[in-house]
Amino acid sequence: MFAKLCKLNAFFTLLVKDVITMEGNRPQVSPTLATIETGSQEPEVEEVSSGYDTNANKEGEEVDEEIEKLTAVLLNPCDNFRCKRGKTCKPDTDGKPGCVCQDPLECPGSTNTFEHVCGTDNKTYDTSCELFATKCNLEGTKRGYKLHLDYTGPCKLIPQCVKNELVQFPLRMRDWLKNVLLQLYEHDSVSPGFLTPKQRFRVKKIFENERRLHAGNHSVELLAQDFEKNYNMYIYPVHWQFAQLDKHPSDRTLSHSELAPLRAPLVPMEHCTSLFFQECDADKDKQVTLKEWTSCFGIKDGENDVDVNLLF
Numbered sequence: 001m002f003a004k005l006c007k008l009n010a011f012f013t014l015l016v017k018d019v020i021t022m023e024g025n026r027p028q029v030s031p032t033l034a035t036i037e038t039g040s041q042e043p044e045v046e047e048v049s050s051g052y053d054t055n056a057n058k059e060g061e062e063v064d065e066e067i068e069k070l071t072a073v074l075l076n077p078c079d080n081f082r083c084k085r086g087k088t089c090k091p092d093t094d095g096k097p098g099c100v101c102q103d104p105l106e107c108p109g110s111t112n113t114f115e116h117v118c119g120t121d122n123k124t125y126d127t128s129c130e131l132f133a134t135k136c137n138l139e140g141t142k143r144g145y146k147l148h149l150d151y152t153g154p155c156k157l158i159p160q161c162v163k164n165e166l167v168q169f170p171l172r173m174r175d176w177l178k179n180v181l182l183q184l185y186e187h188d189s190v191s192p193g194f195l196t197p198k199q200r201f202r203v204k205k206i207f208e209n210e211r212r213l214h215a216g217n218h219s220v221e222l223l224a225q226d227f228e229k230n231y232n233m234y235i236y237p238v239h240w241q242f243a244q245l246d247k248h249p250s251d252r253t254l255s256h257s258e259l260a261p262l263r264a265p266l267v268p269m270e271h272c273t274s275l276f277f278q279e280c281d282a283d284k285d286k287q288v289t290l291k292e293w294t295s296c297f298g299i300k301d302g303e304n305d306v307d308v309n310l311l312f
């Protein structure tokens with residue numbers, strides 16, 4: 001029972017929008033899927049942010065360029081004006097830019113099936129653009145309120161997750177997080193930029209540890225054994241993943257939309273994903289705190305192993 005674990009998050013946009021997939025607990029970087037817009041990656045800005053630098057002493061040429069830019073803005077007030085997903089910019093009668101719901105029919109069509117998404121209404125949308133545009137147009141209705149992106153790919157029958165499988169899920173995921181970091185470390189050694197110096201320092205210790213379990217298709221028993229034996233190696237990877245997701249905002253809790261980049265590509269491949277994240281929110285407040293997260297992965301709080309200083 002070693003289905004693929006697939007992950008995609010903000011961090012991996014560094015890998016030129018690659019996806020890290022995982023077969024038999026061995027992560028592989030594959031340049032196949034385009035980033036899937038789950039919505040949480042981008043702050044929901046509605047303000048103009050064209051960033052004119054008014055202080056600088058500009059040379060003539062630059063001034064010309066600025067004037068050209070300003071003229072363009074006057075002609076098309078929607079240039080550089082960003083709207084949140086599902087909306088599009090439209091100038092009002094005074095020519096001021098504003099955001100209105102996008103017509104789902106105006107979304108660019110999908111170029112391959114990877115771009116399809118399944119909504120919480122169990123309906124397949126051609127692209128995430130179509131889903132969010134649909135949601136926007138339903139604003140104020142119950143159906144609109146309940147519509148979210150459930151997972152990437154077309155809707156399909158997701159088998160129920162049974163207790164025994166649910167127990168195995170964090171074991172494999174924990175091992176996989178460690179392997180993803182180790183792989184980033186190796187990429188970073190060839191061309192720096194995949195890890196920050198602080199991250200690199202942490203992962204180096206795991207990488208150089210002779211006793212570590214190497215990536216492979218390991219049995220659940222071996223994974224459990226290794227967790228007991230090499231417990232310390234798993235602490236940072238679990239914190240690292242939390243920090244990668246906790247960015248909108250960085251408040252040490254994960255909302256549904258912050259979890260989405262990890263959850264959405266994983267659900268169609270790992271049928272226990274949804275239940276796992278549901279159960280992870282122990283107090284059912286729809287937010288996964290650092291304590292809840294680490295506890296889901298077996299990190300012990302009692303011995304100061306849950307450490308906010310490891311969130312980088």
Ligand SMILES: *[C@@H]1O[C@H](CO)[C@@H](O)[C@H](O)[C@H]1NC(C)=O
Nearest residue numbers: 001002023024025217218219
């Ligand atoms: C992993 O090993 C199990 C048996 O130990 C086997 O059934 C499964 O097909 C293997 N998966 C991969 C991806 O090699």
Ligand SMILES: *[C@@H]1O[C@H](CO)[C@@H](O)[C@H](O)[C@H]1NC(C)=O
Nearest residue numbers: 121122123154155156157158
């Ligand atoms: C969701 O849609 C898929 C594909 O149409 C179907 O196989 C599945 O049974 C549906 N799931 C639910 C819970 O209705």
Ligand SMILES: [Ca+2]
Nearest residue numbers: 246249251253
């Ligand atoms: Ca957060």
